[in-house]
Structures are given as structure tokens and as C-alpha cells.
Amino acid sequence: MIFRTLSLLRSLQGAQHSVTDAQARIQQACDYRWLRGQLVHGIIGEHETRLADGTPATSVVVPFVATPERRRGGRWPDDPAERERCFVEGAHACRAAGAPGYRKLESLSQGVAQGGMSVLKDAARLKYLVDQQALRLTWRRVEALPPDLARKLGRRLAVAGSERHGLFLLDVRLPASPREVSLNGDWLDHCLDRYRRILSPPHVRPS
Template structure:
């Protein structure tokens, strides 16, 4: 497994890339695979959102029980009012919600397995979300959850203290078209790939 990982890392390494560059690329691909797998648990909570560059977008919110472990990982305040004012963005938002981080070569090899041969493409998809400030994690108490989410949740969050809400803003042209689609990994791939193709190459690296 380690040899396979080293071989794949070398294949992903450009002339000017360091090992850290390649490791970051694999991590972004793994973060995207995690996000892709979680998308079906979310629902649209903002029909008229925008990305950082003004592109029309949908706000899709994914709920995660705010367990003690997750709250410790994000260093959230103990006071509920202060906690509601805090937020985490980008890859840190995914990590605080529970996405695995691959720190050592052995654990990185597990990420390579999950990423498969689509590492470059998945890394670019996640980079698009990062560059357009499309990932944001907040905390909410159960009574203050959006109605759309409340209807989908099974009940109290177990040993958790409220909910962590990961909002993913996805470029999308219209409410009507999205209502006819399923919010799943294939839908996310298609939306991101469509909008990445119409941007200049320097913006989609």
C-alpha cells in the first residue's frame, strides 16, 4: 500500500511541485470525496445565494450532531450565544464536521485508495469550492434550526449539544432545474465541472 501511494504521489508531482504540494492535492481530493458522500443528507436552505465572484448558487446545508468530540476539535466557545456567532470556513469546516485528515504517509495511503484515479479532478473540484468561499460551518441549537432541516432530522442529536451545519454553496442556474435533480454526488460533480469549464484556466487550476 505504501509503495502504491509513493508511486501515485510521484505521478501527481509536477516539475515544480514539492511533496507537500502533492500531499495537499491528495488531501483536497479526499475532502471532496467525503463531501460528495455526505451531500445526500443535506437539503437546500437558500435558493438565491451567490459564490464569492457573484455566480448564482444554491445553499445546501448538511447537518452533523455537535458531539463533544466535534466541539473539542473545532474549539467552539462553551457559551451558546457566543458559539452561534462563530463559524469555520474551507477545508477547516469539513475537518470540524468530521472529515478525516491524512497526516502520515500510511494514513495518506488510505486517502489515495478512496480517491482512486480521480485525484486530480476531485482536488480541482474541492479547490473550486475553496477559492469561491463556498464552505462554511456554523453551530445552531435544535430550536433554531431551519425548518427544512428540522423535518429531515430523526430527533435529538444523541450525546450532542445542538448541531453543526455545513453550508455548501453550489453554482446552479435555476430553482426549477434543481428541483428536478437529486442532491447527490453525481449532481455535485456535474455542477462544479460545468462552472469550472467556463472559467479561465488560471481560476480552475
């Protein structure tokens, strides 16, 4: 285990040069793998939307009952009307919705379990979503949901505690048309990798 941990750190530090950055990569990978597993519970939301770079995208909405434990993952106001005006974006949106955060030793053990190359791939996929401003978490009262969204959520609204606590809605904007979307982790990997490859690398001026 020690040798595997050192090997993982060397592979991650080759790109980032510090243990802190390596841990951050592992956390990004863990966040992505959590999101990958949650996609199966999503519904296709708003059809006409775009990513930060203007790429046409489809919104997938993943609902969660906003239990007190989940609400502690963010600084949500006590007043419901004020809470509905708030949102959390980026990787923080995953954490506020319930993705686990890891301390130093825990993150290293997670990284060892996943393997260095897997960590780098999954971290890059999450970074793409964060850079494209594609992750946003909001809180909604069940009775205040738009009728179209409530219809699509259907039986998910009957989950115990949803009326009492409200719902967290994690909006994930993905670079695909609605007819292409398949709500599973393998499709998510393929979709993000395809669009990450066609992005132009940032222009670096010679020094």
C-alpha cells in the same frame, strides 16, 4: 503497493513538485469525497445566494449533531450565544464537521486507493469550492433555528443528541438553480466540473 505509491507521487508531484504538496492534494481529495458522500443528507436552503465571483448559486445545508467529538474539530466557545456567532470556512469547515484528517502514511495509502487522476480531479473540485468561498460551518441551538429551516430539517431534528448538543450546519453554495439540484455525489461532480470549465484562466503577465 510500493510501485503504485511511487507512481501516484510522480503524477501529483508533476503539478506541485513536493511531497508536502502531494499530501495536501490527497487531503483535499479526501475532504471532497467526504463532502460528496454527505450531500445526500442535505436540504436545499437559501435560494438566492451567490459565489465569490458573483455566480448565482443555491445553498445546500447539511446538518450534523454537534457531538463533543465534532466540537473538538474546531475552537468553539463554551458559551452558546458566543458559539452561534462563530463559523468555520473552506476546507476547515469539512474537517470541523467530521471529515477525517490523514497523517503522512495514511494520506499516501488513501491516494493509492483512489488513484492519481481521481485525486487530482477531486482536489480540483474542492479547490473550486474553497476559492468561491462556498463552504461555511456554523453551530445552532435547535430551539433557535429559523422556522423555515426547522421545517425543512424536519425529522433530522429528532436525531438523538440534537437538542442536547445542538447542530452543526454545513452550508455548501453550489452554482445551480434550486430546480437543478440533485442531492447526490454524481450530480455534485457534474455541477462543479461544468462551472470549473467555464471559468476564465487567471491572466499571467509575460515576464
